[in-house]
Amino acid sequence: MGTLLVYGSYGYTGQLIVAEAIERGMTPVIAGRNVSKVETQANELGLEHRVFETTHADIVARQLESIDCVLNCAGPFEATYEPIVEACLETETDYLDITGEISVFEAIAEKDEPASAAGVTLLPGVGFDVVPSDCLGAHLAGALDDPTSLQLGFDSLGSPTTGTALSTLEGLAGGGMIREGGSLKSVDPAYNRRTIDFGEGDRAAVTIPWGDVSTAYRTTGIESIEFYMALPPAVIRALSLAGRLTPLLGYPPVQRTLESVIRRTISGPSEDELESGITRLWGRVTDGTTERVARLKAPNGYALTAKTAIECTKRTLEGDVPIGYQTPANAFGPEFVLSFDGVVRRDAMEPQSS
Numbered sequence: 001m002g003t004l005l006v007y008g009s010y011g012y013t014g015q016l017i018v019a020e021a022i023e024r025g026m027t028p029v030i031a032g033r034n035v036s037k038v039e040t041q042a043n044e045l046g047l048e049h050r051v052f053e054t055t056h057a058d059i060v061a062r063q064l065e066s067i068d069c070v071l072n073c074a075g076p077f078e079a080t081y082e083p084i085v086e087a088c089l090e091t092e093t094d095y096l097d098i099t100g101e102i103s104v105f106e107a108i109a110e111k112d113e114p115a116s117a118a119g120v121t122l123l124p125g126v127g128f129d130v131v132p133s134d135c136l137g138a139h140l141a142g143a144l145d146d147p148t149s150l151q152l153g154f155d156s157l158g159s160p161t162t163g164t165a166l167s168t169l170e171g172l173a174g175g176g177m178i179r180e181g182g183s184l185k186s187v188d189p190a191y192n193r194r195t196i197d198f199g200e201g202d203r204a205a206v207t208i209p210w211g212d213v214s215t216a217y218r219t220t221g222i223e224s225i226e227f228y229m230a231l232p233p234a235v236i237r238a239l240s241l242a243g244r245l246t247p248l249l250g251y252p253p254v255q256r257t258l259e260s261v262i263r264r265t266i267s268g269p270s271e272d273e274l275e276s277g278i279t280r281l282w283g284r285v286t287d288g289t290t291e292r293v294a295r296l297k298a299p300n301g302y303a304l305t306a307k308t309a310i311e312c313t314k315r316t317l318e319g320d321v322p323i324g325y326q327t328p329a330n331a332f333g334p335e336f337v338l339s340f341d342g343v344v345r346r347d348a349m350e351p352q353s354s
């Protein structure tokens with residue numbers, strides 16, 4: 001097998017991913033921008049390490065000598081993906097990441113042609129966002145001859161990490177996003193609401209700008225896509241009001257204050273949550289006349305991310321993934337997610353009311 005470099009290896013999720021890689025018999029090179037954090041982790045785990053910033057593709061390309069595949073875990077990815085992807089194209093290195101950012105998926109999809117020409121695989125979104133929902137969407141799309149509309153959603157990712165909270169803040173500053181008529185459409189946060197039974201009774205849910213608004217379109221070709229998240233009614237009311245505040249979130253002093261609050265107060269799921277947490281996903285597809293619904297029950301989102309990210313990376317290193325831009329379900333098929341412990345799919349192929 002070739003050599004893997006994990007960038008952002010000492011973040012909360014990076015550490016889970018490196019541990020999973022070692023557990024699976026891999027010896028990744030670990031990397032990040034903070035010398036002491038990378039060195040400490042490398043010494044503890046006995047791994048080769050590299051320290052570099054992602055400010056320019058040239059800097060990154062110099063570090064990719066003898067590397068076959070990069071797994072980028074440093075987010076918000078809007079700040080890191082571009083120089084790494086450019087360096088991967090230049091050095092013919094495969095690229096994977098755990099982004100959930102719509103703008104990042106869209107920009108990487110634009111690199112499909114140069115990636116194919118260079119013989120490089122670009123496979124972003126190999127974490128909880130978007131592996132289970134992408135597979136669920138692909139499964140549902142296959143249930144109807146000519147599906148026209150797809151809704152996906154989840155209930156409870158567990159406690160977020162600092163990185164997830166910062167990426168969410170960045171996403172909220174951009175407002176909401178859905179796909180309509182094949183194009184991305186900016187909407188208010190919590191633009192649409194529905195009551196969804198994720199498998200344990202009805203929950204109130206609202207649209208959020210989740211990665212599938214980009215990826216499910218490329219996986220299924222369905223032109224109308226919304227992504228929902230279950231939230232307590234009080235949070236939904238606050239989010240609806242936040243529509244008016246959205247421009248404020250992009251204002252640098254407000255953003256700096258919120259960032260510092262996030263860094264001080266949010267630290268990610270506990271060991272217990274990681275081990276016993278449950279996530280539920282739901283999907284609905286329709287052709288305008290008939291609808292199909294399916295659900296997934298899965299482990300905690302961060303625990304699943306470590307498993308899916310390393311399985312996708314292993315398969316890429318083994319040469320099992322086509323070159324060019326890929327979504328997880330296009331690369332591995334709709335059943336891929338069912339290969340992970342604790343993931344169960346239930347179909348409700350009869351018409352549903354939700």
Ligand SMILES: NC(=O)c1ccc[n+]([C@@H]2O[C@H](COP(=O)([O-])OP(=O)(O)OC[C@H]3O[C@@H](n4cnc5c(N)ncnc54)[C@H](OP(=O)(O)O)[C@@H]3O)[C@@H](O)[C@H]2O)c1
Nearest residue numbers: 008011012013074075076098127128129161162163164167
């Ligand atoms: N797809 C999914 O389902 C999924 C699952 C988990 C996490 N994520 C995403 O993955 C990212 C990391 O999450 P996390 O839980 O590991 O958060 P975290 O614990 O806050 O770690 C963030 C990591 O990214 C690095 N980083 C951030 N900005 C950087 C930059 N501009 N240049 C270089 N390194 C940078 C940090 O390094 P420093 O300490 O040096 O800043 C750190 O190593 C977030 O964007 C999160 O949303 C996605």
